[in-house]
Amino acid sequence: xxxxxxxxxxxxxxxxxxxxxxxxxxxxxxxxxxxxxxxxxxxxxxxxxxxxxxxxxxxxxxxxxxxxxxxxxxxxxxxxxxxxxxxxxxxxxxxxxxxxxxxxxxxxxxxxxxxxxxxxxxxxxxxxxxxxxxxxxxxxxxxx
Amino acid sequence: xxxxxxxxxxxxxxxxxxxxxxxxxxxxxxxxxxxxxxxxxxxxxxxxxxxxxxxxxxxxxxxxxxxxxxxxxxxxxxxxxxxxxxxxxxxxxxxxxxxxxxxxxxxxxxxxxxxxxxxxxxxxxxxxxxxxxxxxxxxxxxxxx
Numbered sequence: 381x382x383x384x385x386x387x388x389x390x391x392x393x394x395x396x397x398x399x400x401x402x403x404x405x406x407x408x409x410x411x412x413x414x415x416x417x418x419x420x421x422x423x424x425x426x427x428x429x430x431x432x433x434x435x436x437x438x439x440x441x442x443x444x445x446x447x448x449x450x451x452x453x454x455x456x457x458x459x460x461x462x463x464x465x466x467x468x469x470x471x472x473x474x475x476x477x478x479x480x481x482x483x484x485x486x487x488x489x490x491x492x493x494x495x496x497x498x499x500x501x502x503x504x505x506x507x508x509x510x511x512x513x514x515x516x517x518x519x520x521x522x523x524x
Numbered sequence: 525x526x527x528x529x530x531x532x533x534x535x536x537x538x539x540x541x542x543x544x545x546x547x548x549x550x551x552x553x554x555x556x557x558x559x560x561x562x563x564x565x566x567x568x569x570x571x572x573x574x575x576x577x578x579x580x581x582x583x584x585x586x587x588x589x590x591x592x593x594x595x596x597x598x599x600x601x602x603x604x605x606x607x608x609x610x611x612x613x614x615x616x617x618x619x620x621x622x623x624x625x626x627x628x629x630x631x632x633x634x635x636x637x638x639x640x641x642x643x644x645x646x647x648x649x650x651x652x653x654x655x656x657x658x659x660x661x662x663x664x665x666x667x668x669x
Binding site for chain 2: 409
């Protein structure tokens with residue numbers, strides 16, 4: 381994937397710099413929210429809704445990975461961030477749709493239920509902005 | 525000592541005692557947290573609009589808001605130890621712990637790169653703390669989701 385690794389270092393910009401810092405901050409908030417939510421759910425009443433709670437834990441992992449990947453500027457940062465944002469987008473679309481079609485399977489909310497309606501639909505918008513930002517920073521310096 | 529948040533009936537609550545007490549939700553400390561975190565939000569937006577990195581005032585407001593948030597969690601934790609438990613205890617404790625790290629992290633992240641965008645980072649942190657405090661009040665009242 382990275383045949384041009386040395387050149388890449390010069391032709392791309394860090395994702396956690398400039399406006400990217402705001403993106404990282406918002407991702408960090410969701411990492412905190414999703415992790416706490418999953419922690420509480422798994423610790424208190426896991427048997428009540430195992431599927432929803434496991435999805436909560438999964439979304440928490442995705443947010444933490446995305447936050448770290450976007451904040452850092454290592455060789456693995458960019459592909460990892462791309463993967464995390466893609467999984468996040470697929471997740472919010474899939475879980476959002478499922479939670480509306482089969483609400484009985486989702487008795488308790490996850491961050492992605494109803495396309496993230498419990499969080500002002502930010503979970504739906506965030507991966508789109510993340511992917512756009514990765515694309516935008518994946519080329520030589522431009523005026524921001 | 526009056527409890528910080530209007531929590532539900534204490535473990536050995538007296539008969540006839542209201543399950544929660546509306547006046548306590550608006551304790552001065554909770555109001556101070558909301559005001560200071562929203563002030564941090566405004567400061568962050570203002571410096572970003574002026575295309576400057578966060579200065580002394582913004583960072584001082586952020587630090588003060590972080591400190592008051594810590595006191596709020598401490599006092600609320602003391603209330604918990606006194607036996608005043610909201611219905612969703614685990615979520616409530618999660619918020620009390622999580623809210624403490626938001627502004628210090630936002631401040632550190634903002635100071636690490638001093639651009640106008642750092643102001644927005646502070647603003648995001650202030651907004652988050654204000655929203656989390658509102659959720660804490662709802663959880664304490666027993667009206668949270």
